Amino acid sequence: MDEIAVLIPCYNESKTIEKVVTDWKKAIPEAVIYVYDNNSTDKTDEIARRAGAIVRYEYQQGKGNVVRSMFRDIDAKCYIMIDGDDTYPAEFGPEMVKEVLEKNVDMVVGDRLSSTYFTENKRPFHNFGNTIVRNSINRLFKTDIRDIMTGYRAFSYQFVKTFPVLSKGFEIETEMTIHAVDKNMHISNVIVTYRDRPEGSESKLNTVSDGMKVLRTIGSLYRDYKPFQFFGIISLILLLLAIGFFIPVAIDYYHIGLVNRYPTLIVCGFAVIAALLSFFAGLILDTMLKTDKREFEFKLQQADRWYKDMLEK
Numbered sequence: 001m002d003e004i005a006v007l008i009p010c011y012n013e014s015k016t017i018e019k020v021v022t023d024w025k026k027a028i029p030e031a032v033i034y035v036y037d038n039n040s041t042d043k044t045d046e047i048a049r050r051a052g053a054i055v056r057y058e059y060q061q062g063k064g065n066v067v068r069s070m071f072r073d074i075d076a077k078c079y080i081m082i083d084g085d086d087t088y089p090a091e092f093g094p095e096m097v098k099e100v101l102e103k104n105v106d107m108v109v110g111d112r113l114s115s116t117y118f119t120e121n122k123r124p125f126h127n128f129g130n131t132i133v134r135n136s137i138n139r140l141f142k143t144d145i146r147d148i149m150t151g152y153r154a155f156s157y158q159f160v161k162t163f164p165v166l167s168k169g170f171e172i173e174t175e176m177t178i179h180a181v182d183k184n185m186h187i188s189n190v191i192v193t194y195r196d197r198p199e200g201s202e203s204k205l206n207t208v209s210d211g212m213k214v215l216r217t218i219g220s221l222y223r224d225y226k227p228f229q230f231f232g233i234i235s236l237i238l239l240l241l242a243i244g245f246f247i248p249v250a251i252d253y254y255h256i257g258l259v260n261r262y263p264t265l266i267v268c269g270f271a272v273i274a275a276l277l278s279f280f281a282g283l284i285l286d287t288m289l290k291t292d293k294r295e296f297e298f299k300l301q302q303a304d305r306w307y308k309d310m311l312e313k
Contacts, residue, residue: 001075001076001077001310001311002031002032002074002075002076002077003030003031003076003077003078004028004030004031004032004076004077004078004079004080004097005031005032005034005074005076005078005079005080006024006028006031006032006033006034006080006082006093007034007036007070007074007079007080007081007082008020008021008033008034008035008036008048008053008081008082008083008084009036009038009058009063009066009067009070009081009083009084010035010036010037010038010040010044010045010048010084011037011038011039011040011044011061012040012041012042012044013040013042013044013084013085014040014042014043014044014047016084016085016086017035017044017047017048017051017084018047018048018050018051019086020082020084020085020086020090021033021035021048021051021052021053022051022052023086023089023090024082024090024093025051025052026090027090027091027093027094028080028090028093028094028097031080031093032054032076033052033053033054034053034054034055034056034070034074035048035049035053035054035055035056035084036055036056036057036058036066036069036070037055037056037057037058038057038058038059038061038062038063038065038066039059039061044084045057056069056073060168062168062169063169063170063172064165064166064167064168064169064170064171064172064175065168067081067165067172068165071160071161071163071165075157075310076157076160077100077101077157078097078100078101078154078155078156078157079154079155079156079157079160080093080096080097080153080154080155081151081152081153081154081155082151082152083151083152086195087151087194087195087196088110088112088151088152088192088194089192089193089195092110092152092190092192092193093154095190096108096110096153096154096190097154099154099188099190100154100155100156103186103188104156104186105154105156105186105187105188106155106156106158106159106180106185106186106187107153107154107155107156107159107176107177107180107185107186107187107188108153108154108155108187108188108189108190109145109146109147109150109153109177109187109188109189109190110147110150110151110152110153110154110190110192111146111147111150111189111190111191111192112147112150112152112192112193112194113130113131113134113146113147113150114146114147114189114191115191115192115193115194130147130148130149132215133148133149133174133214133215133218134146134147134148134149136215136218137174137177137178137181137218140218140222140226141178141181141182141222141225141226143181143187144189145177145181145187145189146189147189148173148174148177149170149173149174149214150173150192151173152192153173153176157303157307158300158303158304158307159180159185161303161306162183162296162299162300162303163176163179164179167217169213170213170214171213171214171217174214174217174218174221175217175221178218178221178225182225182293183293183296225289227281227282227285227286227289228282228283228285228286229282230282231278231279231281231282231285232278232279232282234275234278235275235276235278235279235282236275238271238272238274238275238278239271239272239275241271242268242269242271242272242275245264245267245268245271246264246265246268248261248264249261249264249265249268
């Protein structure tokens, strides 16, 4: 088992990967540097290997697929995940490691948005999108994560070995955050500086398409992790619509004693039925979710046993 593992997912980062590996070897000399190459065509893997990193490969395209392989393959007391584009300084690594190893934090979030991100990032829609994502998750899940989309994080062994990776692409950061919040894991924020990509290095993130994927992920995870709230909102909307359309029918009946709008009345009836179905669906799923949380606690205990066994070896 490694003491500290630095995980660097890479796709065509030949311009920056040597500097990233070198900086991390200087910042945390005892760390093992892993570069996971995701079908690069610019010799990123060769450059990383020459710089002193252990290079491995993930052939399924997408950052989520790379993270799945990294978390599955590597055993360490502390993991640091960093992008290979040299936008995050390595100098904050020791502080993040300390949070995990000394304070038993499960996930340390490298907070760019509280420092230099909005001045360094030259893509205005990225800034706008990060703000929307952060505010949405903090309000929906009642938490205080200051940077949802950051690629600079540190993790405990327990988090890595109990996190089910479902996303294939850049939605992975959102999935990690919501999982940690929902499972009541210990999260901390460390403010880090951010610098824009150097000239010649291009972002792999598509502002519109990847942004829409992230928003869809938030919606689906809100449904999965907060089913009673999600379906309760749908139920309330349907009930209010049914009441709104039923009022004119009731007024007519009060005045003339007849129902002149049978189609409207029928639609109102179906809306009420749909509202009830949505309410009870949310109730049932919420009960199932509580059972899942109890099972997750047992998984954490199992991960703790694995961790202690590996330390004894």
